[in-house]
Amino acid sequence: MIPLKKFVPRKSSLVLWCLSVGLLVAACGKSSSTSSQVQDFSGPQLYGNGLADGTVALTFDDGPGPRTAELSRYLKAQGIRATFFIQGSSAARYPDALEQLAADGHLLANHSYTHPHMTSSADPVTEVRRTDDLIKKYVSDGHFLFRAPYGDWNARVAQILNSAGLTKYVGSVFWDIGGDRVTRGDGSLSSAADWACWSYQDSVEQCLEGYMRETRELGKGIVLMHDIHSSTVDMVKLMVPQLKKEGFKFARADEAPSIVAALARRSDSSKDGMISLEQLSCPVGFVATRVGQDGAALCLSETEAQGPFTQAMQDACMEKGGGDACKNSRWSRGLAVWLHGQGRCPIGATFDADLAACVEGNNVFGPFSKEQVKHCKASLADTSSPVCESNRWGKGFLAQVN
Numbered sequence: 001m002i003p004l005k006k007f008v009p010r011k012s013s014l015v016l017w018c019l020s021v022g023l024l025v026a027a028c029g030k031s032s033s034t035s036s037q038v039q040d041f042s043g044p045q046l047y048g049n050g051l052a053d054g055t056v057a058l059t060f061d062d063g064p065g066p067r068t069a070e071l072s073r074y075l076k077a078q079g080i081r082a083t084f085f086i087q088g089s090s091a092a093r094y095p096d097a098l099e100q101l102a103a104d105g106h107l108l109a110n111h112s113y114t115h116p117h118m119t120s121s122a123d124p125v126t127e128v129r130r131t132d133d134l135i136k137k138y139v140s141d142g143h144f145l146f147r148a149p150y151g152d153w154n155a156r157v158a159q160i161l162n163s164a165g166l167t168k169y170v171g172s173v174f175w176d177i178g179g180d181r182v183t184r185g186d187g188s189l190s191s192a193a194d195w196a197c198w199s200y201q202d203s204v205e206q207c208l209e210g211y212m213r214e215t216r217e218l219g220k221g222i223v224l225m226h227d228i229h230s231s232t233v234d235m236v237k238l239m240v241p242q243l244k245k246e247g248f249k250f251a252r253a254d255e256a257p258s259i260v261a262a263l264a265r266r267s268d269s270s271k272d273g274m275i276s277l278e279q280l281s282c283p284v285g286f287v288a289t290r291v292g293q294d295g296a297a298l299c300l301s302e303t304e305a306q307g308p309f310t311q312a313m314q315d316a317c318m319e320k321g322g323g324d325a326c327k328n329s330r331w332s333r334g335l336a337v338w339l340h341g342q343g344r345c346p347i348g349a350t351f352d353a354d355l356a357a358c359v360e361g362n363n364v365f366g367p368f369s370k371e372q373v374k375h376c377k378a379s380l381a382d383t384s385s386p387v388c389e390s391n392r393w394g395k396g397f398l399a400q401v402n
C-alpha cells in the first residue's frame with residue numbers, strides 16, 4: 001500500500017506509437033516520424049517540476065478511506081482542488097466517496113485495482129481497466145491519469161497498456177515531494193512520507209515539518225500523501241493553513257505542465273483507444289463515421305455504407321429478408337448502422353487487444369487508416385488491386401504487409 005522508496009524512472013527510446021495506433025503494424029519499424037504525436041502511457045514518468053514557483057499539487061493515493069469524504073469537503077472549503085489516485089479495491093469499500101470527490105471538484109485518477117508492482121504484475125491491463133470502470137464516469141474533460149503503485153514502472157508496462165487500447169490514459173504520474181522520510185542529526189525530519197511517519201510513530205506535527213521543509217526547498221511540485229491514513233487527514237488540516245501562510249498556491253495534477261502536455265499530445269484516437277476518424281481511409285464519397293459509443297466506425301455516405309461486412313451482419317441481413325443484396329459490399333446506410341451494433345466492433349467481430357482491431361475468424365475489420373492503406377499498396381506488386389481499399393483484410397495478409 002505504500003511506496004518503498006523513490007523509483008528511478010528509466011528513460012526509453014522505445015517507439016510506442018506503433019502499438020498505440022493499433023493495427024498500424026505495416027508502418028512499425030519503418031517510420032517513427034510521428035512517434036511524438038501520441039503520448040498515452042509513456043516510458044518516462046511525469047513530474048510536477050514545471051509547475052509555477054510556489055505552486056503545489058496535493059495528491060492522495062490508495063483511497064478512498066474512512067475519512068476521504070471528510071478530507072474532500074475540507075479541501076473544497078479551503079478552495080483547493082486536489083487529485084485522488086483511486087485504488088479500485090478501496091473504492092469498493094467506500095462507494096459514496098467517489099461521488100463526493102467529483103462533486104467537490106477533485107480529479108479522480110487511477111492507481112490500479114489491487115496495488116501490485118506493475119512491472120511484475122501478471123495482468124496490468126485488468127488492474128487499470130477495473131479501476132477505470134469505477135472512476136471513468138467521474139473523470140471530466142478526458143483527463144485520465146494513472147499512477148503506478150510504488151512508482152514501479154517501465155516502458156514495457158506502458159507498451160502493454162497502450163496496446164490494450166488504454167491510450168486515453170497518461171502516466172505514470174510520479175511525485176516531487178513526499179516520497180522519502182529522512183531524519184536530520186537532531187532527529188527532526190528534512191523530508192517526510194506520511195505512511196513512513198505513521199509507521200515510525202512520528203507525531204502529525206513532526207511529519208508535517210518534514211513535508212514543509214521539502215516543499216520549501218523545492219518551492220513547488222506534486223505532493224504525495226495517502227488518504228487511507230487518518231493521521232494524514234489530520235496533517236492536511238495543519239498543512240493547508242501553513243502552506244497558505246507561506247504564500248503557496250494549489251493546483252490539480254492535471255494542471256502540471258508535463259501532464260497538460262501529455263494529455264494534449266494524445267491523438268484523437270488515444271482518447272477512445274481507436275484510430276482517429278481523420279486518419280481513416282474510406283472510398284471517395286464516403287466519410288469515416290463513429291457509429292458506436294465505444295469507437296466503432298463505418299465508411300458512410302449520405303445514403304450508403306461501404307463494406308465488406310462481417311458474416312454475422314450478412315446473416316442478420318438475410319434473416320431480415322434482404323436476399324442477395326446482403327452479399328453486396330454497399331448497403332443502405334440505415335441497415336448497415338443498425339446491423340453494425342453499437343459496440344466497438346461490428347456484430348460477429350470481437351476486439352483483439354493485441355491487434356487493436358475487430359476480428360471475425362481470420363478477418364480483420366476496418367476501416368483502416370490511410371497509413372495502413374499506403375503501406376498495403378506499397379507491399380503489393382499490383383498497385384491497381386482493390387484489396388487495400390477493402391474494409392476486410394486477412395490476419396495473414398497483415399503479417400505479409402508487415
Ligand SMILES: [Zn+2]
Pocket residue numbers: 001002003061062111115149150
Ligand atoms: Zn499506492
